[in-house]
Amino acid sequence: MPDSDLKTTGFKNMQQLIQLRWVAVLGQFVTIELAYRGLDIPLPIDLMQVVLGCLVAFNGASLLRWHGQREVSNTELLLALGVDVALLTAQLYLSGGASNPFVFLYLLQVILGAVLLEAASTWILVGLTSLCFAGLALFAEPLPLPQDLAIGFASPYVEGLFICFVLSAGLLVFMITRITRNLRQRDERLAGLRQRAAEEEHIVRMGLLASGAAHELGTPLSTLAVILGDWRRMPAFRSDPELIQEVAEMQAQVLRCKAIVSGILMSAGEARGEGSARTTVREFIDGLVHEWRGTRAVGTFRYDNRFGDDLPMAADSTVKQMICNVLDNAQEASPRWLSVEVTRQDEALVLAVTDAGPGFPPEMLAALGKPYQSSKGRPGGGLGLFLVMNVARTLGGTVTARNRADGTGAVVTITLPLASLTLEPDQDG
Structure with a gap:
């Protein structure tokens, strides 16, 4: 005990x-x-x-x-x-x-x-x-x-x-x-x-698997990037604008995959060559949402950042991945309409993601945050929100979910204490 x-x-x-x-x-x-x-x-x-x-x-x-x-x-x-x-x-x-x-x-x-x-x-x-x-x-x-x-x-x-x-x-x-x-x-x-100990052990196992997969994927992605670069210089591709456009798209997707792999390694503490960039809370959220919006297809996207007074912070890939995970889930449930609101309540950052999808089943709301609780019906689903809640809990925050009162979607709210995000005064600058 x-x-x-x-x-x-x-x-x-x-x-x-x-x-x-x-x-x-x-x-x-x-x-x-x-x-x-x-x-x-x-x-x-x-x-x-x-x-x-x-x-x-x-x-x-x-x-x-x-x-x-x-x-x-x-x-x-x-x-x-x-x-x-x-x-x-x-x-x-x-x-x-x-x-x-x-x-x-x-x-x-x-x-x-x-x-x-x-x-x-x-x-x-x-x-x-x-x-x-x-x-x-x-x-x-x-x-x-x-x-x-x-x-x-x-x-x-x-x-x-x-x-x-x-x-x-x-x-x-x-x-x-x-x-x-x-x-x-x-x-x-x-x-x-x-x-909590069982969940953290589960996260450690998944983290080891993800880190190993990231290492294994690094070599083939680099090989693909070299091959695509060679293709762009070949006369057969250079003379065909359609092929050049497709190769450029493939290169962009390979770069995105490499960025994801780098993010996994950075979160695991293995990408030591890349330090956390200094930014502010507003800039971090704005940049995160802008980057996410540029790579996802959403019909109507409403973004409202009312954080107020800005505060210095270090860009954290774990927090970024956590928020993007919630956005991805919402976009998958509601590809036509999505809303993100950012506010400050006392000494906490509050980010609410609202969608117009079918909402959460009651049994999933009752077991919110447990692994393999998913409404998508595919094997292995339900880990996203589980990881999100554990990252938030590690930072001293919370994640809550509810269905909208009018029955037209769901709201997932992330609350993170600013003390776990912002820089101390002697660290600023």
């Missing part, structure tokens, strides 16, 4: 224990007053109030100690429960020992220990409460209460048992439901971490 999850869960459990102790303070105060003044049971009220004050002081100190979130160990939880047992034993010793019906509150401490502590520590707490119970039976003076159980609720002892039962049941429900919620939240965090 990650240390952060242990820290968070232990801290929350300690906070719940502190809250429960305040309830116990109130319960003890009411019970002592009721027994002493309402039922006229002779009790050393002054000493019992001193013990109650010690409980208040201990809980106040605990509240101050764990005011800010910090790691709470199993030993600290055991010591806290041990102090609770000791103060409960003192109260019981002053009020009848083992004959006090509230002696069953020891079970509450044991149950809390079973939920909060490790197995060995729980058995230590069982031994401690057992010794305290035995000590009360041997050394404490019993309460002068008649054991008249036959008269039911008319018996003060039965009344005490009933109050003890209600108090214990209420406190257990109060505590265990919150502890269970803490454990459930921890399990959800761990499940999310395991899912």
Whole structure:
């Protein structure tokens, strides 16, 4: 289990224990007053109030100690429960020992220990409460209460048992439901971490495959570029304008393939000879969209960049590929109409891509960002959005998708924190 999850869960459990102790303070105060003044049971009220004050002081100190979130160990939880047992034993010793019906509150401490502590520590707490119970039976003076159980609720002892039962049941429900919620939240965090680790492993495998393919493609692409260059100089091609135009188109496509291969190698950190060019956020997005628009066929393309104040950044091929991937998906779903809006919200870049296609199926929206979730129905599809979401998450951003309210397409929104994109002031220039 990650240390952060242990820290968070232990801290929350300690906070719940502190809250429960305040309830116990109130319960003890009411019970002592009721027994002493309402039922006229002779009790050393002054000493019992001193013990109650010690409980208040201990809980106040605990509240101050764990005011800010910090790691709470199993030993600290055991010591806290041990102090609770000791103060409960003192109260019981002053009020009848083992004959006090509230002696069953020891079970509450044991149950809390079973939920909060490790197995060995729980058995230590069982031994401690057992010794305290035995000590009360041997050394404490019993309460002068008649054991008249036959008269039911008319018996003060039965009344005490009933109050003890209600108090214990209420406190257990109060505590265990919150502890269970803490454990459930921890399990959800761990499940999310395991899912993320599996996805990142999947990305690493695909990255290795892409990097290997890029290396393998470099040689044949270079060979094709040389051959096409030779063709352009051959008299048979130079005398035919149509062939020259086709060769020029083939050369352009080869250059585009080589640029894609270079981008893959750069993203993998292998194209070290090419540094990231300095630019600004507005120029980076404008250039990206202009380049994408020049190589794709879209009927109506609406582009609105309302980023506002420009900021310096380093051109990032990974971010560029991520945005182009979203644009490619939108263009494939809606080749006749596409809209891109760029805005700034607080300290984040927000890029919304809207299309007029069929939209996302409900099951795909429910599993957004998982690999091989695609509405295109081809084998291996669905990796694009999966990679987009993981790149955004690595940068601390998010990717959301929804269908338009009028049912005429979908909107994919990329939100990236500017801190992960822009240059620090001492890096600028």
